[in-house]
Amino acid sequence: MxxxxxxxxxxxxxxxxxxxxxxxxxxxxxxxxxxxxxxxxxxxxxxxxxxxxxxxxxxxxxxxxxxxxxxxxxxxxxxxxxxxxxxxxxxxxxxxxxxxxxxxxxxxxxxxxxxxxxxxxxxxxxxxxxxxxxxxxxxxxxxxxxxxxxxxxxxxxxxxxRHSNKREYSDYRVVQSELDALHAAHQRHSEFSLTFVNSPQEKALLTQILTEAMQIEVGNRQRDLETIKMFRFNEDEIRTFRDGFGVAQTGLTGFKKIFVESFLLDRKTVEADTTEFGQQSVDMVRKVAESTNTFAWISSRGNTRLDQVKVGRDYCRMNLQTASMGLAQHPMSQVLQEYDDMLALQGEFKKHFGIPESETVQMLFRLGKAAPVEHxxxxxxxxxxxxx
Ligand SMILES: Cc1cc2nc3c(=O)[nH]c(=O)nc-3n(C[C@H](O)[C@H](O)[C@H](O)COP(=O)(O)O)c2cc1C
Incomplete structure (x- = not known):
């Protein structure tokens, strides 16, 4: 390899x-x-x-x-x-x-x-x-x-x-009764809107948007380096920093994981030229989005610091709620981000899905079924x- x-x-x-x-x-x-x-x-x-x-x-x-x-x-x-x-x-x-x-x-x-x-x-x-x-x-x-x-x-x-599950999902489509249960749980605590997208047409459009968003994100070296800084290339880095994310969170385990971390990963090389890392990130987003049938987002009318904190509380409950129902969940944030070159695509995303321009989509995530990943x-x- x-x-x-x-x-x-x-x-x-x-x-x-x-x-x-x-x-x-x-x-x-x-x-x-x-x-x-x-x-x-x-x-x-x-x-x-x-x-x-x-x-x-x-x-x-x-x-x-x-x-x-x-x-x-x-x-x-x-x-x-x-x-x-x-x-x-x-x-x-x-x-x-x-x-x-x-x-x-x-x-x-x-x-x-x-x-x-x-x-x-x-x-x-x-x-x-x-x-x-x-x-x-x-x-x-x-x-x-x-x-x-x-x-x-x-x-x-x-x-x-609970955890964020970043691997490809099975082709399970979250059923209406599960969506209803999630809606009900959300409404008991939240003042914000929760929207589900569950049709093949919407999924296809969203997959395209999410992939394009990652393409935009990796078009900038400083952004790539910021992500790579938080990527943990091996067990030593995990033990030293105790933060970030690595191959384990994409579902890689056992010998394959050890092999990849020992022989194929090298921070210096990836940082020197981020192009390949970026391209593979785009491919990965496309793949995981294509493997997903259900997407969701939480949006708010206001966007004060308090709104953001409260959305975090709601998102956390949603993540725990899905865990309690045996569903996997994974945020995909690129299209929501505020740097200049993302704003046009963000506008298109809102327009396509009928989200008022004045609203802020705070969290966008996918839902489905998949084997758990390492914490x-x-x-x-x-x-x-x-x-x-
Ligand atoms: C505000 C927010 C944005 C996030 N955006 C992304 C994202 O764009 N892509 C992704 O893979 N994970 C995203 N995550 C998930 C985090 O990477 C994850 O929560 C973190 O690595 C800790 O792992 P855990 O959730 O499995 O405990 C996001 C989480 C939060 C709270």
């Missing part, structure tokens, strides 16, 4: 921390090999550390894990965007990064309910900033309140199971805690 074939297999997916000794101690107790996916170690007493360990398992763009926590009390903390963990080339206004704050908050709230606590949240407690800027102000203040008899959110049972790694809780 040459390097080209290898990349064919993988395609592309599309701070300043000071540790206090007791927090570091907590994390040592986590199962390092599982990168957080066994949940917090039973020996961890601090409820803040327990819910944070779960929250870090949420879906987030490129698995960059853009969170920073400042502890504010024995049962409270603030969540901030980590300014060193952003994606300025592909997410120039940090919209997706804020969706990734919402997914974190929702996972945290669900986890708290499963552990007998209510997570009281105040959004932007020091004021909301504009939707094109990033300011060192908290996205949310969180207080954990012990509540006897609190009802465990049923999605709690799927926090350690993406997560850092240690202590790595997101910033001691003031």
């Amino acid at each position: 040459n390097r080209r074939n290898f990349i064919k297999i993988i395609g592309a997916g599309t701070g300043g921390v000071v540790l206090s000794s007791h927090l570091t101690g907590c994390d040592v107790a986590l199962d390092n090999q599982a990168f957080g996916w066994n949940g917090p170690d039973k020996s961890i007493q601090d409820i803040r550390m327990q819910v944070l360990a779960y929250a870090m398992l949420c879906p987030n763009p490129h698995n960059i894990q853009p969170w920073m926590i400042r502890l504010t009390g024995s049962d409270s903390f603030n969540l901030y965007v980590d300014p060193e963990r952003i994606l300025p080339e592909t997410d120039p206004i940090y919209r997706q990064i804020h969706i990734g704050q919402g997914t974190f908050l929702e996972t945290l709230a669900i986890a708290a309910s499963g552990l007998g606590y209510k997570a009281e949240m105040t959004y932007f407690p020091e004021g909301m900033y504009g939707n094109t800027e990033l300011v060192d102000k908290p996205v949310a203040g969180i207080k954990l309140v012990s509540e006897a008899g609190i009802i465990k959110d049923p999605l709690f049972d799927f926090l350690l199971l 993406g790694p997560r850092r240690l809780v202590a790595q997101i805690i910033k001691v003031i």
